Amino acid sequence: MSEPICLRQLPVNTQAVIHSVAAAGELGRRIRDMGIVPGTTVQVIGRAPLYDPVALRLRDFTLTLRNSEADHILVIRQD
16 A cells, blocks of 8 residues: 555546545635545546646546645555
8 A cells, every 4th residue: 555645746647545634724624625535536637837736537527726735635546
């Protein structure tokens, strides 16, 4: 089993499972309200030219997050 890494470090076209959300308060609630909860499978499908934001695919929808938000999400890479 891989060690958890930050979502920002996940390469494009790589799947991972959300391990934990390390944000508290309003930011943590907003991230969880978007469906980013532990156990959810997520795939990075693209990045903007300057690498911010990052586009994710999870639960049959596409979501974009800023890197400052992705820094609070730990994932376990699925190889």
